[in-house]
Amino acid sequence: MPRPPQPQPPASSEFPDHFSGHASDYARYRPDYPPALFDYLAELSPRRRLAWDCATGSGQAAVPLASRFERVIATDASARQVDEAAPHPRVLYAVATAESAPLPDGSVDLVTVAQALHWFDRDRFWVEARRVLVPQGVVAFWNYDLFHSTAEIDHVVREFYFDVVGPYWPAERALVERGYRELEFPFEDIEIEIGVDPPPFSMEKHWTLPELSGYIRTWSATRRYLAARGQDPLSRIEKPLAEAWGDPASPRTIHWELDLRVGRHRSATTIGP
Numbered sequence: 001m002p003r004p005p006q007p008q009p010p011a012s013s014e015f016p017d018h019f020s021g022h023a024s025d026y027a028r029y030r031p032d033y034p035p036a037l038f039d040y041l042a043e044l045s046p047r048r049r050l051a052w053d054c055a056t057g058s059g060q061a062a063v064p065l066a067s068r069f070e071r072v073i074a075t076d077a078s079a080r081q082v083d084e085a086a087p088h089p090r091v092l093y094a095v096a097t098a099e100s101a102p103l104p105d106g107s108v109d110l111v112t113v114a115q116a117l118h119w120f121d122r123d124r125f126w127v128e129a130r131r132v133l134v135p136q137g138v139v140a141f142w143n144y145d146l147f148h149s150t151a152e153i154d155h156v157v158r159e160f161y162f163d164v165v166g167p168y169w170p171a172e173r174a175l176v177e178r179g180y181r182e183l184e185f186p187f188e189d190i191e192i193e194i195g196v197d198p199p200p201f202s203m204e205k206h207w208t209l210p211e212l213s214g215y216i217r218t219w220s221a222t223r224r225y226l227a228a229r230g231q232d233p234l235s236r237i238e239k240p241l242a243e244a245w246g247d248p249a250s251p252r253t254i255h256w257e258l259d260l261r262v263g264r265h266r267s268a269t270t271i272g273p
Contacts, residue, residue, distance in 0.1 A: 028214065029211065029214040029215040029217075029218050030057065030058065030060055030215070030218060031060075031144075031203045031205050031215070031254075031256060032060060032064075032203065032205075033060060033061060033064065033114065033142075033201075033203060033258070034201050034202065034203060034258075035064060036199075036201060037142075037201045037258070037260070038061075038064045038065055038067075038068055039068070040198070040199065040201075041065075041068075041110060041112065041138065041140050041262070042065075042068040042069070042110075044110075044138050044190060044262065044264075045069075045109045045110045045137070045138050046109055046134060046135075046136040046137060046138070047109045047134070048068060048069045048070060048109060049069065049070050049071065049109055050069065050070065050071050050072070050073065050107060050108050050109055050110075051065045051068075051069040051071075051072045051073070051108065051109060051110040051111070051112065052072075052073050052074075052075070052101060052103060052108045052110070052111045052112070052132060053065060053072055053073070053074040053075070053112050053113075053114070054075055054098050054101070054111060054112065054113050054116070054125075054129075055075070055076055055077070055098055055113055055114070055116035055117075055119065055120075056074035056075060056076045056081070056082075056085060056093070056114075057076060057081050057085070057114070057115075057116070058081060058084050058085050058086060059074055059085035059086040059088070059091065059093070060114060061112050061114040062074035062085070062086075062088070062091045062093075063086050063088050063091060065091075065110075065112065066088045066089075066090040066091045069090070069109070069110070070090065071090055071091075071092065072088075072090060072091045072092070073092050073094065073101075073102070073103060073108075074091050074092070074093050074094070075093075075094050075095070075096040075097075075098075075101060075102070076093075076095065076096075077095065077096065077097045077098070078095075079095045082094070082095050098113070098116075098119075098120045098121075098124075098125045098128070099120065099121050099124035099125050099128055100128065101128055101131075101132055103132045104132070105131055105132065106131075106132070106133070106134050106135070107132055107134070108132045108133050108134065108137060109133075109134055109137050109138070110137065110138045110139075110140065111129050111132070111133060111137070111138070111139040111140070112139075112140050112141070113139075113140075113141035113142075114141070114142060114143075115142070115143050115144060115176075117141045117143070117175075117180060117183070118143070118172040118173070118175040118176055118180075119172060122183070122184070126184075126186050129265075130186070130265055133265040134265070135265065135266075136264060136265065136266070137264070137265045138190075138262060138263070138264055138265070139187055139262070139263050139264075139265065140260065140261070140262040140263075141180065141260075141261055142180075142201075142258045142259060142260040142261070143176050143179070143180055143258070143259050144176075144203065144256040144257065144258050144259070145176055145177055145179070145256075145257075145259075146158065146161060146256075147254045147255060147256045148254075148255045148256075149252050149253060149254050149255070150244065150252065152243075152244035153241070153244045153245060153252065155244070156237055156240045156241045156244050157216075157237075157241070159237070160216070160233070160234075160236070160237045160241075161221075164225070164233050164236050164237065165219065165221035165222055165224075165225045165233050166221070168220075168221040168222075168224040168225045168228065169220065169221040169224075170220055170221075170224075173220070173221070179259040180259055180261060181259070181261075183261075185261060185263055187263025187264055187265055187266075188263055188264045188266050189261070189262070189263050190262040190263060190264060191262075193264060198260050198261075198262055200257070200258075201258040201260060202255060202256060202257050202258060203255070203256045203258065204253060204254065204255050204256075205253075205254045206251040206252070206253055206254070207251060207252060207254050208248060208249050208250065208251055208252075209241070209242065209245045209248035209249075209252075210248060212245075212252070212254065213234055213241075215254075216234060217232075217234065222234070
């Protein structure tokens, strides 16, 4: 399904754009979310007519949502990211900020934000999410921090994360490191509704060393280091990482834990069938 021409965000709309310059690498190397996560969110949704995937990036969440919802509107403030997004016949991509969705009031059953909430003007985004959600609609956001592999690989990567590119992480990254749990959340937590926490979800990839390096080069801190110093920071750990890895063509298991928070938009009004 060809994408229609995409409107640009208004000139006055600013957003922290850390990924447009390497949108193709972002699409290639960012990990996929587990199918069970989208099954869980679809079960909680009051209907499965329309989902809004906000800050969609390359469509990592939008495409799996499309197999569970009739339609998905996937927005991102970066036109370059949208250009690289994976096409799907039930996904409509559009360039828009998180705080200004091209959606009617009370039209969306599920709002998702994957690994992006820390970039938003959250006060404005919460208002926008409440505006577009149907009564009893669901909002879900999740994030992931550092991955895990072998102890030797983890040691090298942690030194890179904190000591090499550590000063180049945007301030918002601290919210990811703390798992988003401290953030305000003007919705009724699902864990209160159903009496238990959401189930744990995780991601797993089997990557070669070049694939892992490609992923690390999509980090905002890696890109900011390169821009500031004109040098690829991975050169600082190339030798110890290769020693920890072994055969660079041999896949290793890479694992991330997801931090998920889900809430419901309560209203005195009920929705139809």
